[in-house]
Amino acid sequence: MDKIIEIKNLTYTYPDGTPALNGISLDVMKGDSIGIIGPNGAGKSTLLLHLNGVLQSKNGAVKILGMPVINRNLRKIRSKACLVFQDPEDQLFMPTVFDDVAFGLINLGYHADAVRKKVGEILEKVDLSGRENRSAHHLSFGEKKLVSLATVLVMEPEILLLDEPTSNLDRKEKRGIVEFLQKIDKTKIIVSHDLEMIRQLCLRVVIMNKGKVVFSGDKEIVDNDSKLKSFGL
Amino acid sequence: MKHAFLDKYSDLKSIIHRVDPRVKVIFFFLLILVIVSTPPQELVKFLGYFLLLLILLLLSRIPLLYVFARSLVVIPFVLLIAIFIPFFKGGEIAGSYNFLTLNLTISPKGILIFQNILLKSWLSVLSLTILTSTTKFSSLLKALEILKIPRVLILIASFFYRYIFLLVDQIMKIKNARDSRSFKKNPVYQFKIIGHMIGELFIRTYERAERIYLAMVSRGFNGTIYTLESFKIRTFDVWFLGSLLIILFFIRLWR
Numbered sequence: 001m002d003k004i005i006e007i008k009n010l011t012y013t014y015p016d017g018t019p020a021l022n023g024i025s026l027d028v029m030k031g032d033s034i035g036i037i038g039p040n041g042a043g044k045s046t047l048l049l050h051l052n053g054v055l056q057s058k059n060g061a062v063k064i065l066g067m068p069v070i071n072r073n074l075r076k077i078r079s080k081a082c083l084v085f086q087d088p089e090d091q092l093f094m095p096t097v098f099d100d101v102a103f104g105l106i107n108l109g110y111h112a113d114a115v116r117k118k119v120g121e122i123l124e125k126v127d128l129s130g131r132e133n134r135s136a137h138h139l140s141f142g143e144k145k146l147v148s149l150a151t152v153l154v155m156e157p158e159i160l161l162l163d164e165p166t167s168n169l170d171r172k173e174k175r176g177i178v179e180f181l182q183k184i185d186k187t188k189i190i191v192s193h194d195l196e197m198i199r200q201l202c203l204r205v206v207i208m209n210k211g212k213v214v215f216s217g218d219k220e221i222v223d224n225d226s227k228l229k230s231f232g233l
Numbered sequence: 234m235k236h237a238f239l240d241k242y243s244d245l246k247s248i249i250h251r252v253d254p255r256v257k258v259i260f261f262f263l264l265i266l267v268i269v270s271t272p273p274q275e276l277v278k279f280l281g282y283f284l285l286l287l288i289l290l291l292l293s294r295i296p297l298l299y300v301f302a303r304s305l306v307v308i309p310f311v312l313l314i315a316i317f318i319p320f321f322k323g324g325e326i327a328g329s330y331n332f333l334t335l336n337l338t339i340s341p342k343g344i345l346i347f348q349n350i351l352l353k354s355w356l357s358v359l360s361l362t363i364l365t366s367t368t369k370f371s372s373l374l375k376a377l378e379i380l381k382i383p384r385v386l387i388l389i390a391s392f393f394y395r396y397i398f399l400l401v402d403q404i405m406k407i408k409n410a411r412d413s414r415s416f417k418k419n420p421v422y423q424f425k426i427i428g429h430m431i432g433e434l435f436i437r438t439y440e441r442a443e444r445i446y447l448a449m450v451s452r453g454f455n456g457t458i459y460t461l462e463s464f465k466i467r468t469f470d471v472w473f474l475g476s477l478l479i480i481l482f483f484i485r486l487w488r
Contacts, residue, residue, distance in 0.1 A: 049447070052451055054447050054450060054451060075453065078450075078451060078452070078453055079453065082451065082452070083448075083451045085444060085447070085448050085451075087444065089396075089399055089441070090441065090444040090445050090447075090448050091448050092395075093392065093395055093396075093445050093448065093449065094391070094395070094458075094460075095370065095371035095374060095391050095394055095395060096371045098461075099371070099460050099461075102460070102461060103449075103452055103454075103458070104452035104453055106459045106460070106461070107452060107453030107454060107455065107459070108453055112461050115461060116461065133369070133371070135370075135371065135394075135395070136395065137395070137398045137399070151452065152451075152452065155452070155453075
């Protein structure tokens with residue numbers, strides 16, 4: 001199988017001196033769906049930010065689709081490994097839903113007609129057709145989360161990096177997101193506290209604590225409370 | 234929380250709402266130019282402009298009271314600046330008052346200028362209120378962009394529009410948190426708290442800006458934001474602009 005993500009001995013300290021990642025090594029195969037769980041402050045989101053080059057560390061190496069994450073490759077990597085932020089208010093920054101979904105495509109250099117077609121298709125998929133000209137603040141929270149997903153799915157990435165895709169959603173909205181994600185046949189890395197969703201979507205689970213990977217293995221661990229406890233959860 | 238106070242009625246579907254945003258921007262820009270350049274003594278012309286605006290307003294089916302209330306917002310600022318003009322303009326004296334040791338005199342010329350400033354600013358704001366209530370903010374931005382307004386200004390306005398509601402929400406949340414724990418009514422103490430609130434808001438906004446930037450970078454942002462243009466000029470737009478401009482210049486040039 002192809003390694004789609006290779007992380008070797010990645011260490012990162014924030015500019016203010018806070019250590020975030022401490023020697024992370026992780027391989028992800030094509031088509032994998034991995035849940036990253038761990039206590040708050042374990043470095044889960046920081047790890048995600050390294051996977052599309054928003055953060056870059058001098059210590060350790062990250063390779064996406066065989067390309068090292070360095071400035072020269074960023075354009076390519078960001079079109080292949082797309083990150084959805086936890087707060088949809090951060091993800092949606094344009095005046096209308098259409099502009100937000102089109103943002104990435106236009107940056108990738110698509111032709112105007114192709115952009116319109118693709119945006120229309122993806123909004124139909126997330127069941128939000130007809131909302132193109134709405135402003136994000138006129139959407140419900142669940143709808144905002146769906147549009148956030150649409151903004152990156154429209155770029156047809158190979159890897160989806162999701163930071164808390166189900167946080168703050170009610171049960172129905174959550175079910176909608178989970179069912180939608182189940183249908184998407186891409187490599188997924190999901191950072192979350194939502195063990196129920198991880199069980200539904202992932203085969204493999206990685207537990208992080210204090211900047212380290214303390215467990216990597218089968219998803220069955222999410223049902224084993226005493227084991228989770230021993231890993232600091 | 235939901236707010237819709239910026240372009241509350243822009244979703245209506247009247248004739249005016251359907252006019253191409255670019256045409257509206259150009260028309261209202263010209264209208265304001267004409268209003269501002271009209272000599273102050275020709276009061277009838279101002280009445281003419283007002284009637285023109287009133288017709289547009291009635292056609293747009295926006296509640297009159299809403300627009301008039303909106304248009305009055307700037308009047309206090311204008312008053313503050315213009316209130317002293319009648320007292321400082323020399324020439325013929327229309328009236329004088331003795332106030333303590335001050336001898337205040339008012340000249341007709343001064344009053345004319347005062348009234349001129351008040352009328353022109355109100356009519357201009359009224360025009361802009363009609364423009365913004367009949368056009369979606371996003372369309373307005375796009376129209377301005379096509380009309381070659383500097384991109385930076387458009388971006389600032391666009392982020393402003395997107396995040397002003399969030400900012401207001403955040404203020405309300407902080408305020409609620411304060412009110413549910415605040416017992417002292419001492420004003421000095423309250424000021425201190427307000428200071429902390431402003432600081433907190435600043436930090437939160439700053440952090441959000443950073444996250445938004447990351448989200449932009451993650452989707453391939455490299456310094457310029459591009460959007461697609463989707464306006465089409467129809468024959469109706471040409472008629473709209475043409476006929477209104479004829480009426481406008483007729484009022485302006487009529488003696």
